Amino acid sequence: MNNKGDTKMRMLIVEDDPIAQKVMFKYLSPHGDCDIAVDGEEAIRAFRLAQTDQRPYDLILMDIMMPKVNGREALLQIREMEKNLGVMGSSEVKVIMTTALADPKTVVDSYYRSGATSYLVKPVEREKLLDELRNLKLIS
Amino acid sequence: MAQVTEPVHVLVVDDEASVCKMLSIRLEFAGYRCRTAPDAETALRLLSEEKADLIITDINMPGMDGIELTRKVKSAFDSDVMVMTGQIEAYAYEEIMAAGASDFIQKPVSTKELILRLGRVLRERELLRQQRESLAVMRAAKDQAESANRAKSEFLANMSHELRTPMNGVMGMLHLTLDTPLSEEQREYLSLAMSSAEILLRHIDDILDFSRIEAGKLGIESVTMTLSAVMGSAIQPFVLQAGSKGLTLRYQVDPNVPNVLFGDPDRLRQVLMNLFGNAVKFTETGRVEGAVKVVEKDSESVLLHFQVLDTGIGVEQQHAEAIFNPFTQADGSLTRRYGGMGLGLSICKRLVEMMNGRIWVESTPGKGSCFQFTARFGVLPPQLSASDKKAYTDEFKEEEARRPERDLNVLLVDDNNISRQVGRDILLKHGYRVTTVENGTAGIEFFKRERFDLVLMDLEMPDMDGYEAARIIRHHAASSGLQTSIIALTAHVFEDVLEKCREAGMEGHIAKPYSVAKLNKEINRIMGPRVSCSEQASPLNDLDSPKVSGVIIDLEKAIEKTPDEVSGEETLLPETLRDVLNQALCLLDQLRLSIGAASSGQAAAQLSGLKGLAGKLRADVLVDEIFRLQLMVRKKEWARCVSQVLTVEAGFERFETRTAGKEATP
Numbered sequence: 001m002n003n004k005g006d007t008k009m010r011m012l013i014v015e016d017d018p019i020a021q022k023v024m025f026k027y028l029s030p031h032g033d034c035d036i037a038v039d040g041e042e043a044i045r046a047f048r049l050a051q052t053d054q055r056p057y058d059l060i061l062m063d064i065m066m067p068k069v070n071g072r073e074a075l076l077q078i079r080e081m082e083k084n085l086g087v088m089g090s091s092e093v094k095v096i097m098t099t100a101l102a103d104p105k106t107v108v109d110s111y112y113r114s115g116a117t118s119y120l121v122k123p124v125e126r127e128k129l130l131d132e133l134r135n136l137k138l139i140s
Numbered sequence: 141m142a143q144v145t146e147p148v149h150v151l152v153v154d155d156e157a158s159v160c161k162m163l164s165i166r167l168e169f170a171g172y173r174c175r176t177a178p179d180a181e182t183a184l185r186l187l188s189e190e191k192a193d194l195i196i197t198d199i200n201m202p203g204m205d206g207i208e209l210t211r212k213v214k215s216a217f218d219s220d221v222m223v224m225t226g227q228i229e230a231y232a233y234e235e236i237m238a239a240g241a242s243d244f245i246q247k248p249v250s251t252k253e254l255i256l257r258l259g260r261v262l263r264e265r266e267l268l269r270q271q272r273e274s275l276a277v278m279r280a281a282k283d284q285a286e287s288a289n290r291a292k293s294e295f296l297a298n299m300s301h302e303l304r305t306p307m308n309g310v311m312g313m314l315h316l317t318l319d320t321p322l323s324e325e326q327r328e329y330l331s332l333a334m335s336s337a338e339i340l341l342r343h344i345d346d347i348l349d350f351s352r353i354e355a356g357k358l359g360i361e362s363v364t365m366t367l368s369a370v371m372g373s374a375i376q377p378f379v380l381q382a383g384s385k386g387l388t389l390r391y392q393v394d395p396n397v398p399n400v401l402f403g404d405p406d407r408l409r410q411v412l413m414n415l416f417g418n419a420v421k422f423t424e425t426g427r428v429e430g431a432v433k434v435v436e437k438d439s440e441s442v443l444l445h446f447q448v449l450d451t452g453i454g455v456e457q458q459h460a461e462a463i464f465n466p467f468t469q470a471d472g473s474l475t476r477r478y479g480g481m482g483l484g485l486s487i488c489k490r491l492v493e494m495m496n497g498r499i500w501v502e503s504t505p506g507k508g509s510c511f512q513f514t515a516r517f518g519v520l521p522p523q524l525s526a527s528d529k530k531a532y533t534d535e536f537k538e539e540e541a542r543r544p545e546r547d548l549n550v551l552l553v554d555d556n557n558i559s560r561q562v563g564r565d566i567l568l569k570h571g572y573r574v575t576t577v578e579n580g581t582a583g584i585e586f587f588k589r590e591r592f593d594l595v596l597m598d599l600e601m602p603d604m605d606g607y608e609a610a611r612i613i614r615h616h617a618a619s620s621g622l623q624t625s626i627i628a629l630t631a632h633v634f635e636d637v638l639e640k641c642r643e644a645g646m647e648g649h650i651a652k653p654y655s656v657a658k659l660n661k662e663i664n665r666i667m668g669p670r671v672s673c674s675e676q677a678s679p680l681n682d683l684d685s686p687k688v689s690g691v692i693i694d695l696e697k698a699i700e701k702t703p704d705e706v707s708g709e710e711t712l713l714p715e716t717l718r719d720v721l722n723q724a725l726c727l728l729d730q731l732r733l734s735i736g737a738a739s740s741g742q743a744a745a746q747l748s749g750l751k752g753l754a755g756k757l758r759a760d761v762l763v764d765e766i767f768r769l770q771l772m773v774r775k776k777e778w779a780r781c782v783s784q785v786l787t788v789e790a791g792f793e794r795f796e797t798r799t800a801g802k803e804a805t806p
Contacts, residue, residue: 017305017308017309019308019309019312019313020305020308020309020312021774022312023308023309023312023313023315023316024312025775026312026316027312034775035771035774035775036771036774036775037771042767045763045764045767046767046771049764049767049768065301100300100301100303100304100305100308121304122304122305122307122308123304123307123308123310123311123312123341124308124312125311125315126315
């Protein structure tokens with residue numbers, strides 16, 4: 001699923017909790033280049049810059065409950081940008097929503113309506129996370 | 141007679157004064173407070189002044205009759221009405237009652253009968269009042285309960301987040317530490333901590349699930365699921381534990397059970413895991429076996445029967461029902477031996493009920509238990525919704541019509557201090573890069589030094605006027621092969637002025653006062669749509685940049701004001717600009733040190749300061765560059781940071797040349 005041949009897989013972790021950032025970064029770094037955004041606003045900016053650089057992200061891990069712009073809102077905007085850029089189908093960025101909200105309504109709402117690819121409930125365990133990456137054919 | 145604590149107010153309406161008088165004397169004597177009215181209109185007026193509990197009205201009166209009065213009273217007042225009818229009256233009693241009367245009485249009125257009937261009407265009235273009152277009390281209680289429940293649900297949703305976030309940290313850190321080189325002893329301790337954390341997390345999940353069921357917040361999904369996958373993943377977590385106890389753990393699905401179902405795989409798994417988990421927990425030797433079979437099936441749904449059989453300690457018959465109640469375990473002594481919160485089975489019971497099934501247990505103490513439940517699933521494969529792709533393409537076409545703002549380098553030549561400042565701020569705010577100078581000579585100087593896409597030229601200036609300056613700039617541009625547009629700024633839009641402008645090589649003009657919209661329109665007219673000279677503007681950029689507003693900036697008016705009044709918080713004075721730049725350069729120096737020392741905490745703080753400063757300058761491209769640097773710092777890519785700091789510094793320095801430019805006078 002790498003985009004421009006030689007480059008490593010690019011991932012963006014969107015997470016306001018510093019410990020969770022660190023854990024996710026450690027889990028994912030062996031599998032590619034990982035950026036960290038601390039809120040939805042940064043996520044949108046990072047996504048846009050990656051597009052401008054012609055090095056789009058392959059995967060975004062998006063927390064739902066965050067300050068400024070929440071994960072769902074950020075995802076909606078990212079999907080909107082993709083639409084504007086004509087990015088569609090399998091070249092759309094894969095987005096895994098991560099949430100400590102065990103409320104399925106919130107999760108399902110984000111999962112289906114805002115175009116998330118899947119979701120994980122926190123605490124995110126490494127094997128579950130990597131399974132999800134394998135499901136999405138991002139790693140083998 | 142009615143038991144009256146407060147006096148009952150009665151209004152007697154009759155066109156015969158003698159009847160009024162007679163009735164009011166009798167009623168007052170019987171303890172009622174009585175008023176009289178000679179006709180319906182007067183009665184209505186009296187009622188609007190002071191309420192009455194009961195109206196006794198004649199039927200046949202001049203003007204409005206008693207039936208009409210009854211209707212009016214019932215529609216507007218909370219009073220009962222009794223109608224007095226003459227024996228020869230042609231009114232049907234049905235009509236009287238239909239109008240809303242509580243009772244009627246024949247004339248000549250027997251006072252005794254009237255008072256008896258009146259008492260009955262008042263009793264009914266009192267009953268109705270009590271009923272309304274208790275309804276209102278109940279409704280208020282219901283509202284209160286509902287809002288308390290909402291608050292509880294809200295609280296629980298937050299609780300989940302608050303409990304899981306630190307658990308995420310605990311388990312993640314344990315996991316990472318377990319990946320580092322450790323002594324055997326350390327590894328054992330951390331593994332124990334890890335399994336404790338896992339148990340704690342299961343308990344948290346149980347409590348949250350249980351509370352959400354109670355709050356009516358837990359829903360059942362309906363998605364495609366594969367039964368074999370659910371069964372497999374429900375058993376998987378217990379394979380190790382069962383193996384270490386020497387238990388046989390297996391399951392069997394009848395061949396006629398459809399594998400693809402429509403239901404909630406997570407909730408089904410949860411129930412099965414609970415049952416398998418309990419079975420393994422309470423069984424010391426023997427086996428744990430699962431089985432699935434069909435109970436009934438039609439074209440749309442299937443009712444499945446699940447069972448989990450074990451050869452464990454079993455449950456006493458008297459506890460067989462109670463174990464499905466919350467906070468209950470089969471035996472107090474078991475609580476100590478086997479632990480657990482006693483929530484699991486009660487959650488299973490609710491979940492199974494939500495899946496239109498039931499759960500029960502058959503057990504022989506000492507021999508084993510067989511937990512069973514039924515659940516209904518859809519058998520139709522889900523109808524996949526039509527592909528979104530077409531919608532995507534359509535919307536994309538629409539979006540394409542939106543035009544990105546240009547990135548133009550603009551030279552603004554104007555002798556008036558305030559016009560210049562206002563113009564500069566407007567242009568900056570809308571994403572243009574601007575250099576301002578106060579006369580034609582300086583304009584020419586700057587034009588020779590830097591490449592500009594556009595010159596905005598005031599016409600009326602001392603020393604060298606705009607025409608002359610434009611002519612020289614045009615000449616210079618032509619000889620250097622530069623594509624530059626010149627637009628005249630003028631308050632006088634006469635044909636001869638415009639003609640002179642064209643002669644001097646100015647392609648367009650904008651009448652003062654000008655709006656940003658007007659400016660953009662003229663730029664588009666001259667330069668063609670979507671031409672950007674300096675950098676390629678990404679269509680995404682306009683997500684962040686402010687939109688062009690139609691606000692008219694009245695320069696002439698602005699000139700009459702002091703600079704402070706003009707700027708407000710929307711503009712940036714040169715003093716502020718210099719201040720911002722100084723702070724930025726200072727932070728950049730510190731940042732270099734932090735990067736050199738690989739101190740990500742300090743670098744992060746300095747970067748967020750720089751980001752704020754760039755935001756003040758409304759330099760979105762610069763904010764982007766700073767953000768890139770933030771991303772690098774977070775990844776600790778120190779080598780790349782060094783060169784990115786230079787890019788950011790250059791971004792701030794570009795503003796510095798502009799301040800310098802602004803101050804420049806020939």
